[in-house]
Amino acid sequence: MSKKGGTVCVVRGCLNRTTKKDITLLRFPKDAERANRWILACNREDLIDKTPIQLYNNYRICALHFEDTMFTNPLRNRLLPSANPTIFPQAIKRLRNVEGNIKAIAPQSSSMQDSSIPSTSKMLDMPAMINTPLHIDIDESTGLPPMTSPMSTQTAMTLTSNSPRKEKLRKKVKELRRQSIAYKRAVTSTKKKSTLEDLDKLCEQFLPESLADLVKMQARLTNAKPKERRYSMKYKEFALSLYFLGPRAYKFLKKLLCLPSKRLLERMTQKII
Known part of the structure; x- marks a missing residue:
């Protein structure tokens, strides 16, 4: 909230x-x-x-x-x-802000270089320009600075978000995330398995065999999704015997226990007949 x-x-x-x-x-x-x-x-x-x-x-x-x-x-x-x-437009906006900062660096360095270029040492005679080729004399005592600065180029390369090194790091981070999720699932699965084994031992120790089998089966069916539940033939026969005792009673028990559907029991009776 x-x-x-x-x-x-x-x-x-x-x-x-x-x-x-x-x-x-x-x-x-x-x-x-x-x-x-x-x-x-x-x-x-x-x-x-x-x-x-x-x-x-x-x-x-x-x-x-x-x-x-x-x-x-x-x-x-x-x-x-x-x-x-x-x-995710917010992530794209942040990327554009970074690109904008990179582009802002280049004009600033360019303007600084342009201001350091010396002017010509001699004025041109306008009438002479009409009849004679154009000649511009530049003071050779001062050299022109390079148009691009190594520092500005290096800065732009550092700020780019698509460099091979960063792409490699992104892939590595993504792979580590997947491994982390897989490890957590494995730990959770191990804990569930250990808990079921402990329950089986307690049922065998304190309950009659028929009731112990029922409790162990219920524990496994409860943890599974309805479409993924698989019933053994022995358990189906137990459910069918409950259904024969009374459909209304079976409907009530189905709210408390994980029992096969009425349709599955009807298919079983058709095979028996």
């Missing part, structure tokens, strides 16, 4: 907030991989430690940072599942 009220866009330099009219601020995706891509695109690595739920609830990015093709409706308030922010 901002001191002025309303939620502010996370992109640095963008002042759009929820209190402005005709400005749509979009939530971060709940998917961890997509949320990390948004963080890197917005150059907000300081948010990398936030969980997807924290990003979804507390941070927004305005619709101006997305191309028109990334929306599903003309109102520009619903994104495609593959949408990523790609428009």
Whole structure:
């Protein structure tokens, strides 16, 4: 939240907030991989430690940072599942300011050099110019300074943002960011695996075998997305026996447990018949 009220866009330099009219601020995706891509695109690595739920609830990015093709409706308030922010005019403005500073250095050095050029030592006779070739005598005791200064050239090369050295560093930083995200995911996955193994041991120690199997299966199904859940044949048979006891009771238990859908059970009965 901002001191002025309303939620502010996370992109640095963008002042759009929820209190402005005709400005749509979009939530971060709940998917961890997509949320990390948004963080890197917005150059907000300081948010990398936030969980997807924290990003979804507390941070927004305005619709101006997305191309028109990334929306599903003309109102520009619903994104495609593959949408990523790609428009950052604030970053382009900063780059133009740097280029403007570079261009401002060259005229200043040029004007200083022009002021040091000595004038001709002899005045030209206007009538003589008509009948005779033009001759200009320059005082040879003072030489002309070079038109370009090595220092000014070096400064311009240092300030350029597209030098090979900087491009190489950018690629290295990008690769390190990817490795950091991969390491954090690996640590999270290891913690989850360790927790499930501990749960299995406790279930086997304190619960009957049938109830222990049910609790262990529920723990694994709860951590998986609905479309990614896979049921063993033994678990399907258990669910089918519950369904035969009463469809209403099965519907009630499905709110408490991760059970197969009614359609899946019907397909099982058709195969048995």
